[in-house]
Amino acid sequence: MLTVSTVNVNGLRAAAKKGYLEWLAATGADVVCLQEVRAEPGQLADEVRDPEGWHSAHAHSAVKGRSGVAVLTREQPTAVRVGFGVEEFEHSGRYVEVELTGLVVGSLYLPSGEVGTERQDEKDRFMAAFLPYLVELREKAAADGREVLVCGDWNIAHRQADLKSWKTNQKSAGFLPYEREWLGSVFESGYTDVVRALHPDVEGPYSWWSYRGKAFDNDSGWRIDYQVASEGLAARAETAVVERAATYAERWSDHAPVTVEYRD
Amino acid sequence: MLTVSTVNVNGLRAAAKKGYLEWLAATGADVVCLQEVRAEPGQLADEVRDPEGWHSAHAHSAVKGRSGVAVLTREQPTAVRVGFGVEEFEHSGRYVEVELTGLVVGSLYLPSGEVGTERQDEKDRFMAAFLPYLVELREKAAADGREVLVCGDWNIAHRQADLKSWKTNQKSAGFLPYEREWLGSVFESGYTDVVRALHPDVEGPYSWWSYRGKAFDNDSGWRIDYQVASEGLAARAETAVVERAATYAERWSDHAPVTVEYRD
């Protein structure tokens, strides 16, 4: 069995002080994808950057304290690639991928936006550039006999079942019609939304709750963290859970880990 | 008896959460001078800005989160004046004074500097401008039959006895020869350093300890908070203490209150 977790840690240094390391020590995952590390490798304590028993591949942003993604693997990767070949995003700390046996795993932190801002324009440009890359990646991996898994915070809820307050958020960044369509086009290009495929008929499970108000207590969340798998891998998915409880005792992120087990 | 306290609170909002309000409720002072309020009045909770049983006069900086001084009095002032008439410092939140019966009390936050920086130039300009004001203030108050008391963080240690590490700080801002001479000229212009006058032969008592390292535990401090009184008032000073213990249990500032009792 291959177990993969993905979680936006909202600042790895802060998360490490509050419970992330205990979660990591207890997880049975073989691969962990992290987003919003928000630190350069040199700013991280050794046991946070390279935890005992893991290989780690980090991609940080040129802007200090922003974004930052990583992939932790129990197996030593045969290759690590930072970015996806589009100049604007090469040093933005938004994508890193590693090659494992029969598998390419990417950790993605898609830009978050606000309607009418330059941040949203950046998100739009990222989406436009990333879709062709996904297609190309799948084709190249297939030629090498590898499946593809892109985990991360996509900052888009796909459908009404993917956020509690869908009615009031129809004009909100992250649930705009064109963003939803774009994510749909990802799922139509040979990739599967693994959690939704295993749980087609439920609301959620949400993976992000605002720190404001009582969003977490009321489970007023969004499902914006996905495991997006090529079809061969998606067919092997057996269980999928959002580890909401992982952040119960002391909440160490506003996101919860999304964990999937794939048959060998 | 007239009891006056002065304390640099290093952020009144933070101090209020950590013990300042309890200290204020317990103090027997008639007048309390505050420095480094670091908030506009509108940013302060009512009970912090205008504590029950006190009249308050605030002067905040045009730059948010910087400086800010206040005077709390049990007696209602007959006048409140912000600044000392020098344009550069009129909106800097560094000086406010109130008129009481037979007394003018000012709360001063003299700029802190670093050798070779524009901040130090600003400190120099402030010193140059403030000394003539002190002379004028004393003369005008005398004509009205009032004594003068200027309390605050002067950001200068006068003599070797006024800081623990005087040997290693001879080229440090706050203990530069010309700063010490300037403060000496204040004390020669008809004002008295009340705490030193009552305790001429002791090291300290220090009123500020860096938050860095073990400065507080080692009493490696500086005496930079003064009560500077006109001669008639200085002659009435009976006791002077630095309330180091006030910040023991939970340290609510890097400075401690300096409290003096004056006979009626």
Place this chain on the structure above:
DNA sequence: CGTACAATG
């Protein structure tokens, strides 16, 4: 080392 701000989410 700690309090503020600002930007980001």
Place this chain on the structure above:
DNA sequence: CATTATACG
């Protein structure tokens, strides 16, 4: 509501 950066002290 939280993390981070930076300025200031």
